[in-house]
Amino acid sequence: MSRAAGDTLARAALSRLFEPSDTVGMALVAVVGPEDALRIIRGEVDAGPAGRRSLRDALDLSDGSGDPLKDGLARWGPRLQDLAPERDLATLERLGGRLVTPETEEWPEALDDLQLARPLCLWVRGRARIPTQARLAAIVGSRDSTAYGASVTTELAAGLALRGYSVVSGGAYGIDAQAHRAAIASSQESDVPPTIALLACGVDRYYPAGNEELLRTVADRGLLISEVPPGSSPTRYRFLQRNRLIAALGAVTVVVEARWRSGALNTAHHAAGLGRAVGAVPGSVHSANSAGCHRLLRDGSAVCVTDAADVAELAGPFGSCPSGDRRREGAVHRRAQDGLSIPDLLLLDGLPLHASTTVDKLAAVAGLAPRDVLAGLARLELAGLAARAAGGWRRKD
Amino acid sequence: MSRAAGDTLARAALSRLFEPSDTVGMALVAVVGPEDALRIIRGEVDAGPAGRRSLRDALDLSDGSGDPLKDGLARWGPRLQDLAPERDLATLERLGGRLVTPETEEWPEALDDLQLARPLCLWVRGRARIPTQARLAAIVGSRDSTAYGASVTTELAAGLALRGYSVVSGGAYGIDAQAHRAAIASSQESDVPPTIALLACGVDRYYPAGNEELLRTVADRGLLISEVPPGSSPTRYRFLQRNRLIAALGAVTVVVEARWRSGALNTAHHAAGLGRAVGAVPGSVHSANSAGCHRLLRDGSAVCVTDAADVAELAGPFGSCPSGDRRREGAVHRRAQDGLSIPDLLLLDGLPLHASTTVDKLAAVAGLAPRDVLAGLARLELAGLAARAAGGWRRKD
DSSP: OHHHHHHHHHHHHHHHHHOTTHHHHHHHHHHHHHHHHHHHHHHHSOOOHHHHHHHHHHHTTTTOOOOOOHHHHHHHGGGGOOOOHHHHHHEEEEEEEEEEESSSSTGGGGGGGGGSSSSSSSEEEEESOOOGGGGGGEEEESOOHHHHHHHHHHHHHHHHTTTOEEEEEEOOOHHHHHHHHHHHHHHSSSSSEEEEEEEOOHHHHSGGGGGHHHHHHHHHHEEEEEEEEEEEOOOOOHHHHEEEEEHHSSEEEEEEEOOOOOHHHHHHHHHHTOOOOEOOOOOOOOOOGGGHHHHHTTTTSSSEESHHHHHHHOSSSTTOOOOOSSSHHHOOOTTTTOOOOOOHHHHHHHHSSSBBBBBBHHHHHHHHOHHHHHHHHHHHHHHHHHTEEEEEEEOOO | OOOOEEEEEHHHHEEEEEOOOOHHHHHHHHOOOOHHHHHHHHHOOOOOHHHHHHHHHTTTOOOTSSHHHHHHHHHHHGGGGGGOOOHHHHHHHHHHHHEEESSSTTTTGGGGGGGGGGSOOEEEESSOOOOGGGEEEEEEEESSOOOOHHHHHHHHHHHHHHOOOOOEEOOOOTTTHHHHHHHHHOOOOSSSEEEEEEEOTTTSSOGGGGGHHHHHHHHHSSSSEEEEOOOOOOOOHHHHHHHHHHHHHHHEEEEOOOOOHHHHHHHHHHHHHTTTTTOOOOOOOOGGGGGGHHHHHHHTSEEEOSSHHHHHHHOTTTTOOSSSSSTTTTTTOOOOOTOOOOHHHHHHHHSSSSBBHHHEEEEEHHHOHHHEEEEEEEHHHHHSSSEEEEEEEEEOO
């Protein structure tokens, strides 16, 4: 067996032995490589005093703080009997999938930011390649979303898909499902998959059951990704761990709706902890489903985002459109008096609309020297804001 | 005439000559005092080369950058003919008011933060004393507010009044009027006036006309304050300047609703520039009346606030209630599994609800050593989350 194939098979096997973020397991892999890690766990070879010392170093442990490998072996041992990595890889291949490992070219480097909590491998189902971090934007939120949340999710996901982003979410009910759906509906012909669902269970399972059709469509048009092998159940622990992958994969994570306590906040905090941009959508202060978003805004964990342009701007260089002035150019037009100096504004305030007035009276009313009144009137006339009238000046609107 | 009475009369006069934030005029007052400033403007005495030099220094001007005093005199001259400070003070007294100057004990020190843009004096109408900065909270927003804005304003103003704050606003239609009304309706017996309206016109005028009854009530139960003398019109310039007083007076300024361009944003930026706390109320991303609030949140000028407790917390020590845990203690109760260690969470996930399972099976399912399964089950049993069952263990909900 080639070294690459050996690594792949070993990682497939280890991903069934280790729960996500098993740092002792990941440290063992970092120290001896996946194949030898598996041999040590199987009892075929011993780590030896040097291996144990390296492991302690990788875990930043001092001497005399217990034996992490012994604890690990006790934890992994009960699962050894179920190991069948060839069968798991065959299942994946049958589903049109592939195992993406740190040794393969497709590996998302963004996941390396997770350090020892990096996944062993990604079980990937779907034809498209995993896009680069800059093109991935996560949209997450409550399962029991409101009509408002669904509507904003649709706008954000559609707007991001149109800008060439791949929308990452968790495949759950509510905001997640709406994000996947809207991204698929708005996707353009492109080499970027419109959407990616990160699952807490194996990619052969459709969970929750009510999203089966949606998840089949995501597998067909986008990607289903999991760090646990086919057949694995979605446990609470795996849901929480899955959130770190959603947060780490993309350039930005947006929370559309979340209650005061919500898994979406966990994803947002993961993203912030990794230095990723985090956005939160504001909503009514009377909506319990926006309380979590407001919490993120209030404690400074997230930036306020109101549309896909905001999210793209937050995500960084790729796909961002020239900002700042885009709103001014839109619905709101500049008013003629914008940018006037203070004396000219005072003068404009003093000019009557329906009658005319003299320069001397204007000087007293506006609190300006007569000389400055004359100069200011000339500027306002040029700007179309003042006009000469019988016996003096008046405002022009 | 006593020195104090002389200062008062001079400031009353100067407040008709100078538009708000006339920095040259204020520098002149700072250098020679109000009475001599008035004499110089009247041409009764000359500032002299030394006075002119001090004035340039006070204005941080280099030599050869024109003569600010000459420009000032040309600006103030046309208004000299209208000066009648005794008449203005008599008008104020008839309305039950008083002139508050930096020389009086009631002067709000917070206004000194405005430096050369500090008002000359405050024309105050109403019986109550101006409260200290820590007890003043400004609520501002759109004139064309929505039902949502009105409802949130009511909650905030009433909540702040109940906490002993005086609610400061601008007496305008919409959010301002609602803030004044709700504060009055919720006010307690206290030495703090429930609400204060900062006007852009004289305190003898009711502007806008539709708020006359409200402004009369504010004068009766709270305070009307202006930096311009009785009879003065509310010009656009004075509205903008008035905003700086709203921002400077209080400990916090909250924007409830504001369009993308709104005077309320001007007030918020004044407050931020003075180092005051600024809050913005989130709303629907589809509401144009919340766009300005979201703009403040997005650019970091304001903190997200959703209720009076948030505002009080932002305002600082006075009246703030123990925070952080107040929401948890409220509607949302802790769930039994909160705070479980990762192994115990894995174990709980592995326990079946409707059947029982063995320790060995649990070890494989949860990915734990059998020894750790036993210890964990004991902890979960203690927490009421696991129960012994025929042949093993099951979950207890």
